[in-house]
Amino acid sequence: MERPSLIGLALIAPALAMIGALFLYPLGFSLVSAFTEESGRLSLTHFQKAYELYSTDILFTLFIVIVSTLLTGLISIAIAGILTLSETPWLITALRNLYRWPLFIPFIVAAQCMRTFLAKNGLMNNSFVALGLMEPLQATSFLDWRGIIVTFVWKQVPFVTLMLAGAMASIDRATIEAGRNLGASRLRVLIEIVLPQVFQTLLVGLVLSFVTMLSVLSVPMMVAGSQPTMLTVDMAFRINSYGDYATANALGVISYLIAGTVAWIYLRHNVKQGAQA
Amino acid sequence: MRKGLVAAGLAALLMTNAASAQTLNVATAGDQNMVDYIKDYLGPLFEKSHPGVKVVAVGTGPGDGGSQKIFEKLDAQKKAGAASDFDVVVIHQKAAGEMVKSQLLRKYRDALPTGKLVTRETADNALGTEVTGYVMPMFHSQTALAYNPDLVKTAPGSYAELRDWVKNNRKQFGYNGIKGGMSGVAFVTGWVSAFGGDAAKLEKGPYDAATKAKWEKALADLKEFNQNVVITPGNAGTLDMLNRGEIAMGPVWVDMFYTWKAEGKLPPNTRLKLISPGMPGQPMYYAVPATTKQDKLAAEFVALATSPEVQAEGIVKRFNWYPGIDAKNLEGKLDKAAWNQLFADITPDSLAANGKPFPIAPYFNDILESYEKKVAN
Amino acid sequence: MSGNVRTSLASAAPASIPLPVNQGLPAPRVRFWAYGSTLFKVLGLGAFAFFLFGPLANLVLWSFAERWYAPFKLPVTYGTRYWEVVFRPTGDAMSSLLTSVGIACLTVLVALAVSIPAGYALARLKLPWRTALMILFLLPQAFPSVAIYINVARVFYSIGLTGTVPGVVLVHAAHGLVYSVWIAAAAFAAVDRDLELAARNIGASPLRTFFTITLPLAAPGIMASAIFVFLESLDEFTGTFFVGVPQVTTLPLLLYNASMGGNYQIASITALILLVPSVLFMLVIERFLKADVLSKVGQ
Numbered sequence: 010m011e012r013p014s015l016i017g018l019a020l021i022a023p024a025l026a027m028i029g030a031l032f033l034y035p036l037g038f039s040l041v042s043a044f045t046e047e048s049g050r051l052s053l054t055h056f057q058k059a060y061e062l063y064s065t066d067i068l069f070t071l072f073i074v075i076v077s078t079l080l081t082g083l084i085s086i087a088i089a090g091i092l093t094l095s096e097t098p099w100l101i102t103a104l105r106n107l108y109r110w111p112l113f114i115p116f117i118v119a120a121q122c123m124r125t126f127l128a129k130n131g132l133m134n135n136s137f138v139a140l141g142l143m144e145p146l147q148a149t150s151f152l153d154w155r156g157i158i159v160t161f162v163w164k165q166v167p168f169v170t171l172m173l174a175g176a177m178a179s180i181d182r183a184t185i186e187a188g189r190n191l192g193a194s195r196l197r198v199l200i201e202i203v204l205p206q207v208f209q210t211l212l213v214g215l216v217l218s219f220v221t222m223l224s225v226l227s228v229p230m231m232v233a234g235s236q237p238t239m240l241t242v243d244m245a246f247r248i249n250s251y252g253d254y255a256t257a258n259a260l261g262v263i264s265y266l267i268a269g270t271v272a273w274i275y276l277r278h279n280v281k282q283g284a285q286a
Numbered sequence: 287m288r289k290g291l292v293a294a295g296l297a298a299l300l301m302t303n304a305a306s307a308q309t310l311n312v313a314t315a316g317d318q319n320m321v322d323y324i325k326d327y328l329g330p331l332f333e334k335s336h337p338g339v340k341v342v343a344v345g346t347g348p349g350d351g352g353s354q355k356i357f358e359k360l361d362a363q364k365k366a367g368a369a370s371d372f373d374v375v376v377i378h379q380k381a382a383g384e385m386v387k388s389q390l391l392r393k394y395r396d397a398l399p400t401g402k403l404v405t406r407e408t409a410d411n412a413l414g415t416e417v418t419g420y421v422m423p424m425f426h427s428q429t430a431l432a433y434n435p436d437l438v439k440t441a442p443g444s445y446a447e448l449r450d451w452v453k454n455n456r457k458q459f460g461y462n463g464i465k466g467g468m469s470g471v472a473f474v475t476g477w478v479s480a481f482g483g484d485a486a487k488l489e490k491g492p493y494d495a496a497t498k499a500k501w502e503k504a505l506a507d508l509k510e511f512n513q514n515v516v517i518t519p520g521n522a523g524t525l526d527m528l529n530r531g532e533i534a535m536g537p538v539w540v541d542m543f544y545t546w547k548a549e550g551k552l553p554p555n556t557r558l559k560l561i562s563p564g565m566p567g568q569p570m571y572y573a574v575p576a577t578t579k580q581d582k583l584a585a586e587f588v589a590l591a592t593s594p595e596v597q598a599e600g601i602v603k604r605f606n607w608y609p610g611i612d613a614k615n616l617e618g619k620l621d622k623a624a625w626n627q628l629f630a631d632i633t634p635d636s637l638a639a640n641g642k643p644f645p646i647a648p649y650f651n652d653i654l655e656s657y658e659k660k661v662a663n
Numbered sequence: 664m665s666g667n668v669r670t671s672l673a674s675a676a677p678a679s680i681p682l683p684v685n686q687g688l689p690a691p692r693v694r695f696w697a698y699g700s701t702l703f704k705v706l707g708l709g710a711f712a713f714f715l716f717g718p719l720a721n722l723v724l725w726s727f728a729e730r731w732y733a734p735f736k737l738p739v740t741y742g743t744r745y746w747e748v749v750f751r752p753t754g755d756a757m758s759s760l761l762t763s764v765g766i767a768c769l770t771v772l773v774a775l776a777v778s779i780p781a782g783y784a785l786a787r788l789k790l791p792w793r794t795a796l797m798i799l800f801l802l803p804q805a806f807p808s809v810a811i812y813i814n815v816a817r818v819f820y821s822i823g824l825t826g827t828v829p830g831v832v833l834v835h836a837a838h839g840l841v842y843s844v845w846i847a848a849a850a851f852a853a854v855d856r857d858l859e860l861a862a863r864n865i866g867a868s869p870l871r872t873f874f875t876i877t878l879p880l881a882a883p884g885i886m887a888s889a890i891f892v893f894l895e896s897l898d899e900f901t902g903t904f905f906v907g908v909p910q911v912t913t914l915p916l917l918l919y920n921a922s923m924g925g926n927y928q929i930a931s932i933t934a935l936i937l938l939v940p941s942v943l944f945m946l947v948i949e950r951f952l953k954a955d956v957l958s959k960v961g962q
Contacts, residue, residue: 017788021796024781024844031837032802035814062658100704107708107715112890113941114719115898115915117922118934122718124519125725125927130530132721135736136713150532152519163718172846172887213849217842224804231923234517235465236662245809246465249351250654252384254810261810269798276794311909317924318917325753344909345920358813359905366820371909434733522925531733542925549928550730550739 043258055259062243062256067263069237070223073154074267077161078219082211084162085169089207090199093177094185105174112167117227123160124232127151156232157239161222169214176210177203209279216275220268240264310583312343313359314376315352316570319545319605321345324376327600332587339583348521349467353381360390360575370575373584376424378468379408379568383415383647392574393419394585400592403611407643408569414491414646421571422592423610425601428540428567428641429472430560430632432525434553437534444562445480449507452514460516460524460533464657467521471654473537475645476565478504478653485563488645498652505660512661528552537565540632544606558631564642569610594619602628608637726931745928749936756914756936763913764940766831767896773836774843774892779885782847783877800844803837812905819906826910834902839892846891850884851877886948893944897937 046052060067088108095101111119126132129150137143151159180203188198204211229239240260247257310332314320321343329341346352356375363370377385385391395401396419408426410418431448433441437458442448452459462470479485481504487497516533518524524536525546531553538558546552572588574581590596597609598619606628609616613634616625629637644650725731726745728738749756784790785797803811815834816825824830854877862872900915908916914937921930 014788014790017784017790020780020784020788021790023777024800024840025796027777027833027837028799028802028840030818031815031833032811033799035811035818036802038814039810062655097701097704100708103708104711107712109945110715110719113894113938113945114722114934115918115937117898117919118722118930119718121922121927121930121934122721124523124526125530125721126718128527128530129532130733130736132724133717136717139736163714168891171890175883175887209849213845217845220801220804220841224808227922230466231519231523234519234523235463236512236517238465242465245351248809249349249354250464250471251651252354252357258810265802268801268804272798272801273794276797313909318920318926318929319924321920325755326751330753342909344912345916346904346908347920348924355809355904358809359816359908362813362817362905363820366817368820368825371826520923520925522923525925529732546925549926550728551732551925551927553732 039254039258039261042255043262045255055255056262059256059259059263063240063260065237066240066243069154070239070264071267073157073161073229073239074219074222077158077165077222078215080158080162081165081169081218082215084166085173085214086199086204086211088166088170089173089177090195090203092174093203094195094199108170109167111164112171114164116164116225117231119160119164120228120231123156123163123228124152127156127159127232153233157229160228160232161225165218165222169211169218172210172214173207176207180206212275212278216272219271223264223268308339308580308583310339310341310373310580310587311371312341312374312376312587313346313356313372314343315346315348315350315356315378315381316376317348317542317545318345319541320376320570323600323605327604328587328591328596331596332590335590336583336586341587350378350380353378357381357385357388357390360385361388364388364390364577368577369579370577372575373578373580374587375573375575377571377573379412379571379644380647380650382417382421382571382573383412385573386412386415386417386420390576391420392576392578392581394574394581394588395419395422398422398585398589398592400589400594400611403592403594403615405612406569412571413644413650414493414648417571421573422588423569424572424591425541425597425605425607425610426567426569427607428560428632428637429469429476429537429565430540430543430558431535431565432528432538432543432552432556432558433535434528434531434556436553436555437531441535441557441559442561443559445477448561449511452511455534456514457516458534459514460518460527460536462518462520462524463662464654466519466523469521469524469537469539469542470518472566472644474508474657475650475653476537476642477508479642479645480504480563481507485642488649489643491646491649493646493648495648495652497649498656501653501656502660505656508657509661525552528556540567541605541607548606560632560636560640562640564640566644567641568644598624722931722934725927726935728928745932749929749932755912756917756933759912759914759917760936760940762828762911763897763915763937766828766835766911766913767893767940767944769828769832770835770839770896771889771892773832774839775847775885775889777836778840778843778847778888779878781844782849782881782885783851783873785844785848786851797845797848800840804841808838808901809905812902815902816905825906826908828907828911831903831907831911831913834906835896835899836892838899838902839895842891842895843885843888846888847881847885850881850888853884854880890945890948894941897941 043055044051046054088104091104092101114122127150129148134143134148138145138148184202185198188202193201224241226241226245229242235242240263244257244260247253247260312324314324324341324343329343332341333339346355356372356377360370360372401422404423406423409421409423410416412421431441442451448459461473464471464474478501479488482501516527518527518533518536521539521542524538525542527533528536529551540558543552543558547554547556572591574584574588578584592611594611594615597611598616601607601609602616602620603624608628645653724738727741727743729740729742729744731738748754785793790796812834819825819830824833858876858880859872862876863869867875898915900913900919903911903913903916907913914933918930918933918937921933
């Protein structure tokens with residue numbers, strides 16, 4: 010490897026300049042307001058307030074995003090696995106053409122669709138009742154934390170699957186055939202041979218999904234009632250109702266710490282992998 | 287493909303530069319119907335009387351959030367020393383007070399020919415901030431309870447009756463908390479006025495920070511009340527659940543209610559009731575930014591928009607809003623049927639008795655924050 | 664990991680060689696199992712399609728529903744009234760759409776132009792604070808964007824970038840860097856070093872090696888990031904509002920208003936219109952890649 014290179018710095022400079030001018034510099038103002046009192050003294054009062062008012066919401070947000078990320082990962086592995094390992098051509102074709110569609114639906118529209126789909130008298134329950142799978146009285150509304158998770162997973166699975174299926178398509182088929190010839194089941198081939206080869210791709214997809222879900226306002230706003238709710242809704246509420254940027258930014262710092270922690274865990278893992286290779 | 291991308295991008299550049307000779311930019315907070323009102327009705331009307339002018343309407347989103355965005359944009363322009371690129375703004379009360387305090391608005395009403403047609407208190411006072419001269423009411427809106435008569439035989443007439451009704455009809459009443467829009471906020475401030483004591487002080491001031499301690503009981507009751515209601519996602523969320531028959535009753539904005547009904551999204555027999563001791567309402571204001579270069583044109587636009595003819599035809603007849611100027615000025619401009627339609631569910635008497643203003647800004651914030659601490663947490 | 668790269672483009676379509684699985688069973692049982700498994704697959708696919716398209720069916724239904732309320736399970740009357748509303752002469756839907764697509768295309772160009780070198784540097788060259796830099800690029804996703812955009816608008820006013828397409832493109836591109844930098848870095852990291860070394864050994868210059876070996880091999884991943892940047896730009900509205908409005912208006916602004924306000928018909932139609940450029944862009948990209956070989960991302 011080259012030593013700390015000037016070329017490297019030069020290459021990354023434009024991207025850094027962009028982030029610097031369009032996010033870091035404006036963010037400076039935000040951070041100052043999050044960490045100072047009105048008198049200008051450094052303090053953590055805004056974090057204290059954020060914690061007092063929104064501790065439940067912080068936990069709620071973590072819960073939603075973690076569960077959604079895990080489910081997204083599982084379903085994406087399943088779909089990408091079928092695309093790679095299935096021996097039924099029509100199933101592959103159908104699935105390949107189907108799974109991608111939610112990718113093109115903006116979050117806000119996804120939220121609107123889910124709100125009318127998952128409601129107590131929404132299209133889903135109505136279909137179940139019409140098919141005789143359910144009595145009308147059993148119908149319940151999913152417009153709470155479950156609704157948020159369903160929407161996130163629905164929206165993010167295509168994103169992760171797209172990356173994962175591509176990576177799986179390019180791994181060496183010989184390793185798969187070898188495993189199959191030795192009599193391993195397809196599930197075992199998927200878990201023991203295919204997944205380890207595409208694990209990094211999966212992680213990048215999941216980290217980006219995690220961060221994206223953390224930043225979406227419209228889904229928690231439109232799918233579920235506001236008690237408890239996710240941090241993005243609280244930030245918007247602090248700003249819109251009180252013009253209180255300080256507390257909103259304190260919540261932003263908390264949100265970024267969560268995102269940063271996950272990214273850091275991934276990058277540590279990545280470095281270890283690199284060392285082993 | 288690169289070439290294709292560049293070509294498409296350049297096309298976009300060209301399109302936006304080809305603006306017409308003179309453009310009047312109107313930014314409006316509120317729901318899509320506000321934008322439609324200007325795009326489809328008021329804009330063309332103004333363009334007809336001012337050849338060569340094009341009216342461009344931009345929506346900034348529903349609720350106080352929409353007005354807040356306008357405030358931020360004007361504020362950023364001011365701090366950068368740039369002229370405002372909005373010529374007319376349509377805003378909520380809370381933002382109007384802030385903007386006047388931050389000197390972002392022009393004092394234009396006194397010179398306006400229609401300026402004297404409004405005497406309502408809210409034309410001079412926005413949640414405790416003196417805004418005389420800076421704003422002109424576009425229309426007045428009101429919150430009320432919407433209910434489905436098929437499911438609710440006799441609708442409750444007051445907050446106290448509603449509380450009992452909810453006990454006997456679990457999960458049949460829905461409102462949107464305080465983070466999802468103003469109809470839920472209105473319901474909560476109405477609750478505090480009803481059970482927190484001294485409603486007049488909340489509306490008129492003076493502000494006393496100790497007052498919020500007296501709301502303990504009212505808020506504790508509200509928390510208990512919330513156990514038996516559905517928290518809906520947003521202003522539209524309440525209407526949405528009424529649409530599918532999942533709740534039987536909920537607080538809504540009257541204008542949104544009529545729009546939804548007209549768009550076929552509510553059962554046609556759904557009705558409104560304004561309960562005592564009162565629920566809040568508020569006007570939307572027309573205002574002119576301090577640094578716009580087209581202040582004359584902007585004032586002419588507002589004059590047209592608040593003329594009795596336009597208020598009668600556009601505001602009342604087409605959009606079912608309560609007029610912004612005093613109702614007596616509309617006499618003779620409007621047929622009886624349209625007038626009666628507007629007051630079919632809520633009579634003028636009921637509106638006068640139970641249509642309240644929101645509490646003044648500091649109490650308003652106290653109520654919201656107390657709700658966050660005591661009820662939602 | 665070597666060897667993968669060489670097959671990455673060639674093995675686009677997974678070779679499906681049926682394997683003799685149930686050899687030991689008598690014929691009728693094999694048939695029974697085969698039917699059972701087909702039935703299972705059909706049901707599974709059906710359920711998958713239901714959850715995938717159920718919400719989208721709602722979208723289509725609403726776009727043609729003129730009246731729909733309880734207790735009716737489906738719209739009471741259908742019609743194209745709201746399509747006419749969206750496409751009415753004063754509605755500006757088409758011009759907003761063109762602006763949106765133009766901005767999205769430029770955004771992709773800008774984002775790729777800065778993230779390809781950045782990605783390469785992060786993947787291949789020794790940089791101090793590499794982890795911190797990677798985390799830095801997540802910033803735009805994590806903070807309350809309103810607060811940031813207000814300050815960006817303030818800066819842009821003083822340099823005359825507000826109300827211009829370049830201003831909006833810059834804001835969108837900065838937001839899209841999350842995807843483009845992360846995915847580009849991963850794609851470059853996955854390129855086999857041996858191939859580059861081989862090229863260098865037969866006398867190719869570093870620059871030539873990059874353009875003939877490294878970039879083509881990383882292209883699938885980079886193209887995938889282009890799709891995400893494009894979609895991100897096409898959905899963005901907060902930044903557009905603060906930096907572009909009123910001179911530059913995009914379709915998501917209309918969509919946002921309509922959707923938040925519960926104008927289901929208008930919002931549904933707008934969303935369906937926005938599907939067209941998204942799907943077209945995806946198809947164009949795939950045509951270039953021959954198949955969804957977004958290989959090597961993050962390996």
